[in-house]
Amino acid sequence: MHLLGEKNCDVLLKICIFVTKSIAMSKKVPKEFKDYLQTLKAKQGNNISLANDFSTICDNKSVSEYEIKDMLKKSISRLAKMQDKLYAHDKYGILIVLQAMDAAGKDGAIKHVMKGLNPQGVKVWSFKSPNSIELDHNYFWRHYSVLPARGEISIFNRSHYENVLVTRVHPEYVVNEKLPGIEKPEDITREFWKARYEQINRFEKNLYENGTIIIKFFLHISKEEQRNRFLERINNPAKNWKFSSADSKERKLWDSYMNVYEEMISATSNEDAPWFIIPADEKWFARFCIASIIVEETKKLNINYPEVDDNKREVLQQIKQELLNE
Numbered sequence: 001m002h003l004l005g006e007k008n009c010d011v012l013l014k015i016c017i018f019v020t021k022s023i024a025m026s027k028k029v030p031k032e033f034k035d036y037l038q039t040l041k042a043k044q045g046n047n048i049s050l051a052n053d054f055s056t057i058c059d060n061k062s063v064s065e066y067e068i069k070d071m072l073k074k075s076i077s078r079l080a081k082m083q084d085k086l087y088a089h090d091k092y093g094i095l096i097v098l099q100a101m102d103a104a105g106k107d108g109a110i111k112h113v114m115k116g117l118n119p120q121g122v123k124v125w126s127f128k129s130p131n132s133i134e135l136d137h138n139y140f141w142r143h144y145s146v147l148p149a150r151g152e153i154s155i156f157n158r159s160h161y162e163n164v165l166v167t168r169v170h171p172e173y174v175v176n177e178k179l180p181g182i183e184k185p186e187d188i189t190r191e192f193w194k195a196r197y198e199q200i201n202r203f204e205k206n207l208y209e210n211g212t213i214i215i216k217f218f219l220h221i222s223k224e225e226q227r228n229r230f231l232e233r234i235n236n237p238a239k240n241w242k243f244s245s246a247d248s249k250e251r252k253l254w255d256s257y258m259n260v261y262e263e264m265i266s267a268t269s270n271e272d273a274p275w276f277i278i279p280a281d282e283k284w285f286a287r288f289c290i291a292s293i294i295v296e297e298t299k300k301l302n303i304n305y306p307e308v309d310d311n312k313r314e315v316l317q318q319i320k321q322e323l324l325n326e
Contacts, residue, residue, distance in 0.1 A: 029071055029292050032062060037293050040276045042269035050262055054277040056222040058285060068288050075291035076116040082298050083117050086151055089303040093148030093212045096155045096294065099165070100219035101257060102247045103229040104280045105287075106157050109219070113291045114155070123148070126157040135176055139163045140203055150211060160203070161264060164196050168260040169253055197267035204273040214273035215297050217290055218265060219280035223254055 036058070042048050061068070086092060098106045110124055125146050134142045140160055148154035167173045171185040182188060204214055230251070233243040250257070269275035276293055280286040308316070 029075065029295075030062065033292070034296065037276075037289060037296065040278060040289065040293070042265050042275040042277060044270040044274075047266045048262055048277075050220060050258055050277070054220055055279050056220050056225065057279050057281040061285075065284060069284055072112075072284070072288040072291055075288065075295050076113065078295045079113070079291060080116045080118070082295065082303070083121055083153065085303045085305060086153070086298075087118075087121055088151075088305045090151045090306075091211055092301060092303065093150050094153045094294075094298065095148055095207065095212055095214045096153065097159045097161070097214065097216040098155065098157050098219065099159065099161050099217070099261075100280065101221055101226060101254075102250060103226050103233070104219035104221040105283050106219060108283055109217075109287050109290050110155055110157065112287045113294075117153070121151065122153045122155065124155045124157060127159060127162065130176075135178065139177065140199075147207065147212060160200060161268075164193060164200070164264050165257070165260055168193060168264075169256045193263075194267075197264070200268055201270065201273075204268075208272040213298070213301065215294060216269075216273060216275045217293075218261065218275060218277050219286060220277050221280040223251075225281040226251065 040054070048054070063071075086094065098109065100106050114122055114124075123146065125143075127142065130139075130142065143156065143160045146154060171188050174182055174188055175184060182192075208214060230243065230247065233239040265275045265277070276289075278286050278289050
């Protein structure tokens with residue numbers, strides 16, 4: 001190395017790093033990964049088991065973490081191009097739904113996957129417990145008012161699905177909705193929940209048939225990994241604000257939540273609005289999966305920039321000539 005000189009060695013090292021990064025960035029998502037992503041889709045009509053059918057981690061990665069993070073950058077770049085075409089095409093809106101247990105990485109996924117998009121065309125909505133005004137309307141009302149316009153992307157950080165998840169684990173919350181015939185939790189039957197699944201399917205089918213593309217993600221985290229992330233939030237003063245005692249209480253109901261998630265996904269995943277079960281124990285891999293799935297699903301739309309007619313082209317050329325003659 002001393003024959004080259006220290007300065008030249010530093011230059012060569014930088015070139016090697018640049019070339020390595022360029023090669024990784026030039027890679028498209030390998031076919032085996034695209035095939036793998038399709039295995040994350042919950043098939044319509046199947047009764048799924050989160051424990052048996054889907055893992056919280058991908059053990060058989062054919063490329064390294066470094067390469068996957070670079071492919072994520074490529075996917076984000078493709079998302080930006082898709083967004084530009086989506087706006088110009090002006091026929092579709094895209095709704096992305098994120099559901100998960102606490103600390104599964106929803107906020108981080110939004111931050112990292114959507115950072116390359118034009119913020120003018122992306123809106124993120126985080127839904128907390130409904131307020132008194134929202135409770136005076138049906139449970140779709142607060143979601144319906146913030147659906148994406150044509151050419152826009154809306155992200156629901158939690159969604160209308162809370163009304164068959166949290167309320168299923170805590171049926172006393174349904175009483176607050178002031179529904180006819182529901183005076184106490186004991187009035188809620190299995191038929192009630194079956195009807196809600198049907199309502200959600202009708203709601204989403206109507207959106208799909210009118211130009212809203214729906215992609216739903218469940219970030220599948222293990223109980224052990226959630227424990228680790230909770231401890232990190234407690235041990236790190238800069239993250240204390242993220243932790244709530246309510247999170248710990250809900251963790252004690254883990255099995256109940258897994259049961260209702262399984263039933264909900266089985267009842268509401270279909271070709272018009274599929275659920276993807278994302279292995280979320282590794283945040284970087286979960287983000288790559290989410291970005292890549294959005295890219296692959298939106299490819300099916302075959303959206304392009306609008307073509308102008310001959311008259312418009314003639315006008316453009318006239319204006320071009322005027323500008324050149326100035």
